[in-house]
Amino acid sequence: MVKPVSVNFEEVDGDVLAGAEGRVAVLVTREGRMDVAARRANRLTRGAVQRxxxxKAEKAKSGDVTTIxxxxxxxxEALDVMFLERNCTPVEARKAGVALAKLRGTSPLLVCAGAHRRAASLAMGIALRDYEFEDHRSADPKEDPRAVRMMVTRPDEISAQAAPMLAVADGVFFTRDLTNEPANVLTTTEFANRLADMAALGLEVEILEEDKxxxxxxxxxxxxxxxxxxxxxxxxxxWKGGEKDAAPLALIGKxxxxxxxxxxxxxxxxMEDMTMDMGGAGVVSGVMRALALRKAPANVVGLVGLVENMPSGKATRPGDVVKSMKGDTIEVINTDAEGRLVLCDVLHYTQQRFKPAAMVDLATLTGAIIIGLGHENAGVFSNDDAFCNAFLRAARQEGEGAWRMPLAPAYDDMLxxxxxxxxxxxxxxxxxxTAAEFLHRFVSDDVPWIHLDIAGVASVKAATTYAPAGATGWGVxxxxxxVADRFESKDEAG
Structure with a gap:
């Protein structure tokens, strides 16, 4: 399994720069201010950084890089001079880290961040983009050169700031790994086994088999x-990290x-791309991993329905009528509209068993959402404006595209x-x-609920801001x- 890049924080030492191999990055402002490391690099290169x-400074944007x-x-082998303002946003710093990760390839990287207030976000950006799925390549294993060194003025403090961010990056990587796996490897049993292994992180994991x-x-x-x-x-x-009796947030994945x-x-x-149709379950799994790794002071339950949709003499036919756990009967018009059949039962079970404070379901549910929103935004459907706005705000803060879509009785009538x-x-x-309205029928009116159609963003053909081509980990x-903004126990979270 692929793991996030290792980021090691160390005290600023200008003497290290001369002998550092691979790529070295220094940070400067558009006003021309250089920190200790940048000034040292400027002296070593006889004024190249100043040149x-x-x-470039007059027209430079935050995150622009010039390579010497x-x-x-x-x-x-290269000195990367990056323009990054001291008052940049966390997302700007993260994107700057992405830029450095793209440039460095497999070379060792030394980033001289000094006292930059967004050094931790810079490290997360490097981690997010420094990903490759190589589990099934037959090339000879080589010594891993992907570790990153970051020179900062307060390494212990910056390391502590970065730790929860890198835990989230680990969750993103876990989601990408699951979504990238071929179906002959990631069977329903293998998927369940990988989730069971996360009990070692403090999660309580239970597998419900077909008889149950x-x-x-x-x-x-x-x-x-x-x-x-x-x-x-x-x-x-x-994950039971919050107050003992607090109702959990529920995450449900197709x-x-x-x-x-x-x-x-x-x-x-x-059809080979349909290995990613478990992307919603992948995101739920990655979020649960991130919460456990960073010891989130919140109660969150994640449920995933694992199935394989295959034709055979036993397969469900168009025209069949099936009965949901709720008791409603469903005429199956198209067996390729299967994800909603998985989710509706898990949604009902979640409400019965956990009485959640709110629910979010995720699914690569419809090709129609790609026609409407392309690969830039997930479709967001909700029965609760405040809850929906909280999610949209969180998505904006993290730089993940999301766009709210309508729900209305006229669409429900089409079912x-x-x-x-x-x-x-x-x-x-x-x-x-109409797919969202189908799910809406299985959600109680008093439960705030969001449905995320991630068909266009879960796995893509071209590189995105944070990921190479393939699985993106969108949503983690x-x-x-x-969770951090709305469901964590404030007395514990500080």
């Missing part, structure tokens, strides 16, 4: 996995480890069935909204921020 400032290749007077799901009446969820040899499961993860579409078979072209309580799809018009940072 960069003179040439093979700088005279230094052993480094049948006993509970989860007919909608079980119908999705009927055609697969891989057993359907629900995994429950509890975990379709591979989606053929079932009997309503998808086109062959692009009416002639023979059952509802259909599992309302057709092509407003497909993302925003949801961790939501």
């Amino acid at each position: 960069v400032i003179d040439a 290749a093979f700088p005279a007077g230094m052993a480094a 799901l049948a006993e509970l009446g989860m007919g909608a969820l079980l119908s999705v996995g009927e055609g697969s040899e891989s057993p359907s499961k629900v995994v429950v993860m509890q 975990g379709v480890v591979f989606d053929t579409g079932g009997i309503s078979l998808k086109p062959a072209a692009g 009416k069935s002639r023979i059952a309580d509802m259909k599992n799809t309302g057709g092509r018009p407003a497909g993302s909204i 940072m925003a949801l961790d921020r939501l």
Whole structure:
């Protein structure tokens, strides 16, 4: 398994710069101010840093980098001069760290951050972008050169500030690893086993097998996995870091480890991408990992429904009627509208068992959301304005795109069935909204709820701000921020 880059904080030492190998980065302001390390690098290179400032500072933006290749007077292969204002935002500093991670490739990196007030955020940016999924490459293993050294004026203090940020980065990486895995490796059983391993972090993990799901009446969820040899499961993860009797925030994830579409078979072209259809469950898992690693003073429960949607002689057919745990009957119009069948049962179970303070579900649910929002924003649907606004604010603070979409009775009416309580799809018009309305039917009016359709942001073909092409880990940072802002015990959190 891939782990986040190791960031080591050490005291500023100008003498280290001359012999440092790989890449060295120094920070300057657009006004031309240099800290101790930058001044030392400027002397070693006989004024090269000052020449960069003179040439670039006037038009430079925060986070811009100019590279001096093979700088005279230094052993480094490159000296990166970064313009970064002392009063920059945490997101600006994080993006600056991303820029350094992109430049360094696999070279050792020494970042001279000095007394910069955003040094911890800079380190998180480096960690987030310094990711590759190499578990299935056959190249000979090499000595890992990816550790980063950061010279700061107060290494112990900065290390303490960075620790919870790097815990979140670890959660992002865990989500990316899960989402990138091929379906022959990440079966429902393997997925559940990896989550069970997180009990070592202090999470309480429980795996509900098919016999228990049948006993509970989860007919909608079980119908999705009927055609697969891989057993359907629900995994429950509890983090009890808050007040003993405080109702938890519940996170619910769609975990379709591979989606053929079932009997309503998808086109062959692009079907290989359906290994990412468990992305919602991946995000829930990454958030729970981050909360445990940073010892969050909050009560949060994460539930993921793990299934595989395959065609076979046992598979659910279009026209079948299945019964949900809530007791509602559902006419299956399209077996490729399966994620909502998984989520509806888990949503109902979550409310019955945990009486949550609020719920957020995540799913790579509809292609329609990609048509509407592309790959820049997740679709956000909610029954509670205050809760929704809190999440949107958290997403903005973390630089993760999210856009609110409507809910209304007219869309819900599109789900009416002639023979059952509802259909599992309302057709092509407003497909993302009718999918959200389907889930809305399984949410109590008194429970604040958000549905996140992450089909466009969970895994992408091109690099994003924080991630290379492939799984992004979108949502882990925003949801961790939501927990910190709204659900942590203030007396414990300080």
